[in-house]
Each structure stands twice: as structure tokens, then as C-alpha cells.
Amino acid sequence: MKTLILNGSPRANGDTVSLIRELTKKLPGEYKIVDAYHCDVSPCVDCRYCWEHSGCAIADGMQEIYDYIQECDNILIASPVYFSELTGKLLDLGSGLQTYYCATFFRKEKPIPKEKKGAVMLVGGGDGHMEKAYSTARILLRHMNCQSIHDLVSSHNTNVTPAADDANALQGIDSIINFFANPH
Template sequence: MKTIILEGSARRRGRTAELVEFLRLRLPGEVTVVRAYDTPVSPCRDCRYCLSHPGCAVKDEMKDLYPAIEGCDNLIIASPLYFHSVPAPLKTIIDRLQPYWAATVRGDEDQISTKRGALLLVGGAPPFEGQFLPAELMLRGVLSDLHASCEDIIRMDDADRRPLPQRPEIQTQLTALAQRLSTL
């Protein structure tokens, strides 16, 4: 079993990294964490190459990420929220996933197999209505375009004051997600 975790956090020991590490240790098989801040990816240029050709015209670190995504069984997107969305480096990677959406336009969307997905979203603020909604809507669409079911969305609010060790309810959710993703 192969799992790819796209992590959008700038902080290596931040709250999002805590969730990712907790989950990673409970997943069997090969688990690869792709830290967006460590992955030099150029923005999408809207050159429209992918509308008529499989793949992307821009040749950079995404060339290694595309086959990893295509070959994984599980795809997890983990991110803190910055002004109701994901940080720019993760958004840059997401924008470069355009070839998968474009495959539906070309009519050859079978280039990526069905997989399971999940979202881990971290908000530093105390809970408020709609705190995670904008990011959830966008990231559910990303998973859908990548033919990944959204098995769960784990939301951790008030993260600036309450880390994962103080959140048994979040630990239980992560453990349950790992168990679901572990069964084929």
C-alpha cells in the first residue's frame, strides 16, 4: 500500500506536522510526505498544453510527483489554514494538478486510478462557524479531480492553544482514519 501526504505547513514541528506524523506512524506500507515548502514547483502558467496533451509543459519537481500520485492508493492533503485557504506553496502544487482535470476535457481521464483520500485541516483560531468551509470545498474538488474519494475530513481548530497531545478526540479520529485507509 502506498500513501502520499501533501503537507502544506511551513513549520516542520507545527500542529499540521503533528497530525501528519501521528497518522503516518499508523499507516502501513510506503508513506511519503511531500512538504510543499520543500518542493520547488513553478506556478501553473495557463499555457493550456495539458488541454491537448497528457502531462504538463513545465518541467520541474512535479515530474516526480505526478507518477507518485498516479501510483498511490491513498492521497491525504494536510494543511494549516491561512485566511481560509491553504498556504501558497501547497496551492502552487494543487494548481499544477491541472493535467488531471484537463484529462476529462481530453476524454482520457483513466490515466489516474481510483484512490482513497482525506483532508487534515488545522486552524489556529478558536472555533467559529465556517472556519474550514472554503478550504474544504476547494480540497474536496481536488480529490474528486484526482479520482480520490474523501474518506474523512479531520478539522483541528484552536491549534494555537491546544496541540494534538491535548486533543484525544482528534487522535481517535486520526487512528480511525488510518484503519480505514489500511484496508483495501
């Protein structure tokens, strides 16, 4: 089992990363973590290369991510919530998925033949809403051929309780692991 984890947090030891660490302690198989704030990935510039060609005209770290998307079984999007949305750097990375959208809708191709499972973990201080961020994450997962998506796992009071101490979030992590590991 291979799992791609897209980390949208700028904080190396923040609440999002604490939940990712809890997940990876128990996650069977191989995993790759892509740190949106420290990877070499440029946002889409709407050059329209992918309207007619496979892949992306920007030669950066996204090429390696595309390869892993093709071969992985599961994809997890983990992010803090800023102004009720995924972080900007995670959205930059997500814009690179435009190539899959164009393959499907303009070139009438199936860019990712292998179906995957997806999940979303969101963290927030508690004064915003998670619905918009979860909706955006689900759109990104669908573009990576996640046909089955786990219910949202979140820790939404981190200004008071650290995510690593949030019993519901920790239960949610166990549920994600079972969902990813179960072949059905």
C-alpha cells in the same frame, strides 16, 4: 499500500506536521510526504500545453508527484488554514493538477485509471472557518481520482491546545488509517 501525503505547512515542527507524524507512526505500507513549502514545484502558468498534451510543460518536481499519484492507493492533504483556505504553497502545488482537469474535460481522457481513497487534515488557531479549505481539498482529491473521501479531521483551537494534544484529532487519525487500510 502506498499513501501520498501533501503537506501544506511552512513549519517543520508545527501542528500540521505533528499530526502527520502521528499518522505515519501507525500507517501501514509505504508513504511519500511532499512538503509544499520546500519542494521544487512551480504553480500552473496557464500555458495550455495540457489542453492538447498529457503532463505538464513545466519540468520540475511535479513530474515525480504525478508518477506517485498514478501508483498510490491513498492521498492525504494536510494543511494549516489561512484566511479560511489551504496555504498558498499547497494551492500552488494543487494548480499542477490542472493537467488532470484538461485531460478529462478537453481531451476526453481518464488521466488516472486507478481509483484512490482520500482524506483531509486541517489545523487552525480557531478564528476562521474550515469549510472552504475542506471544499478546496476535496476538489483537489477528486482530480486525483479519489472516489471515496474520509470525513474531515481537524484541530481548530491550536492557539490554546496543540494539535498533538487534541483527542478528537488523534481519534480522527486512527479513523483515517482504518479507512485507508480497509480494502472496501
